[in-house]
Amino acid sequence: MTMTHAPGAKRHSPPPAWRKPVLMGAPLVLLLVAFLVFPVGQLLALSIHNGQGFTLAPYAQLFASSLYVTVLWITLKISLATTLVAVVAAYPVAYLISVAKGPAKSRLIFWVLLSFWTSFLVRAFAWVVILGRNGVVNSTLMSLGIIDRPLDLLYGFGAVLVGMVHAMLPLAVMTMLAVMENIDRTLPRAASTLGARPGTAFWTVYFPLSLPGVAASAIMVFVSAIGFFIVPALLGGRKETMITQLIVDQVQQTLNWGLAGAISVLLLTVVLVVFVLYDRVFGFASLTGESAVVRNRDTAMRRLGGRVLGLLGSASDAVIGLLPRRHPIRGRAEQPLALTGFVWLLLALISLPAFLMIPLSFGKGGLAWPPSGFTLQWYQQLLDSPIWMQALWRSIVVAFGTGLLAMAIGVPAAFLMVRSQMRGKGAML
Template sequence: MTAQNDRAAPRKARNPRLSRKLRVAAMAAPVIVLLTVFLIYPVGQLLLLSIHNQSGFTMAEYKRLFASSVYVEVLWVTMKISLLTTFFSVLVGYPVAYLISAATRERKNRLLYWVLLSFWTSFLVRTFAWVVLLGRNGVLNWVLKHLGLVDSPLGLLYNLPAVIVGMTHALMPIAIMTMLSVMENIDRRLPSAASTLGARPGMAFWKVYFPLSLPGVFASALMVFVTAIGFFITPTLLGGRHETMITQLIIDQVLQALNWGFAGAISVLLLAVVLVVFVVYDRMVGLSTMTGGSSAARGPQKSDGVLHRLGNALLTLLANATDALIALLPKRKKRAGDGNGMTLRTVVTLILVFLSAPAFLMIPLSFDSASGLAWPPHGVSLQWYQQVMDSPLWMQAATRSLVVGVGTGVLSMAIGTPAAFLLVRGGLRWNATMLAFVLAPIVVPRMILAVGVFYFFAKIGLVGSSL
């Protein structure tokens, strides 16, 4: 009996360790299986098609890709549009995130509502709203004509500015929410402490608060850039032939030319660009900033480096310029370091109107008695709602959208929640690797993922089904 107890003791001692491994495996398995089956395999198949055909290994698709300057030019247009969208989304979204992070709980909820209202509205709906706003018979031309500022409608659609405005409007909520996750963790007493030591408001913001918010700025820029580079709805509807993005070429190769190999080659080129951006980002600030974490130092940091001195000089210049502008404003009572002044609230209100107005614009048009996306409405009618209710096609589509949306939400929570707990509280040595794996669907542009899954589903007969 004693001998049996002695043999059982080591087994019991090993049980807690074995139990923890089983728990970790159970929490990690769903997301690993999901991403392996529906990300790594489909995208790998698509990329394999670019170098393999019925004859075996080939580089013909890549030779065709680089033989013409058209594809390189389209890639440059894609990069230009994505970078401009990223710049304006972060620049305009920063004051909104700043004000929300400093607001009281009740006011914060109200401000977040208007940001999320735009975020929850379909990209397609918002893009159609901009067609109504910018069209020759749209809102802006109607207003300008009635004010007597123009005699004939302006060509505001089908150009680069229209694409940038539409994409910035679509992606700015992502930038705001990403920056907000970092700003809410910044100690607001630090700028106040700088003010008590003699720093003026501009200096306290640019030299104290802004550097602490940079991880959020970098993370939001990366999120917007990766999403923008895979966009196709807004450029297709708002842009002209000179604003063609590379994802539109991938769609054409798949749906019209049925050339999966060339579509795979274009996808590899796009994926390579995104991976380079992610590697640079990870080396500079670390992937943890994308989840609201602090910036991680990478390698030896030289405080007297050229980049550090240039950055410090730029922040000093901005601080002095800001303080000079503040000095020109009418004198009024304001506390040092207070970011909720009337000017900031006015700017944020205008930005929130920019975000929410296009969605509300579609409401009066839905009651228009005439057809077409023109302003102003020509009467009030319920005929379009009646057509939707009477159409089996529309009702089936609405039901399918609801089923797919609810199913996606439930499965995402069921699979993502254990993985989130594991990343935060698991204490894993390979936590960084796991985080990079979970973020992989963000790294891969959505169009590449969509085409890869489409090819995979076509082989197993799932295309066209709600599942």
């Protein structure tokens, strides 16, 4: 039986194909326009307009002294060192999580995220306690008779690097894990069945497939580290001043918005240059977890890279042969004990600052280590203070609202970037 429409009935045509991507991406675009494009435009305007007309005086002041260029170089140095150490340390953690199964996988992810759930400020203060002259490290070394007087571990490059790596490590792990989870596990096993030893199979098969995750992790850590403020302010000295500290000083102390805008534009330019280089080499597709291939097509470079990976594989096989291994369990991949031990040691170290604050909160000596006595006075002062309780309640409300809005905006945007073939994904990324 054929159905016919009445002469006055309206036909429901399918929605246009562009409607769904636009609705999914609109919240993210509005967010970027309101909180990125507009503020950056305001900063640019402040740096070239002094209220009376066009001026380049802030930029002349910026480049008239070597101070700002020196601080920019220090910022890049600290950020690059943080990126290198964080990515290298995070790789075995992400690898072990990707091959783990069931409860073991959940436990590893929990311990990685535990430090991430702790405030940057709390973790920075914890490192002050750990590295201070009367802190955990110096007290332990002196009690063991290794040193006679406290070492100067704070307010230097090493303290800043430790604090920033500790802050960035969970981000590096979770970014790499997104790519490692999608690597076909049968490929390294196939290489092993063809005669490749474990180290060679890893470096020549698995590692090249994980490179997009390494690159995505590196760019995320670098961009986050270059704008850090809390850790270098608390753990660094004058020689470790980062450029964000200068921006804050120009805004809060001297009220020189023009110079602050010029410094911000300089920092933004550096970040954009890094993004362009990243896109040329790896492509922004790797940030979505896709196993994109490195865009370098030079045959000589690829051959050199293959030889280097082959040498690393042979060296790894020689080392693996000297290490004890677990007895294989049916249905599970056998992992070297050294890898498992290293990962759990690293997770214990990054979890230490979070647990360290617990005994200090019951001690009478403030941030001195070891804690002296037992008291509940700090908790009593917290509960009796209207200011602290209002701040606590406000923090909970802001955090809850931020989480809801971030999920409402981020989830559809993530689906849009990963699943769709729309144009402009690179610009959104």
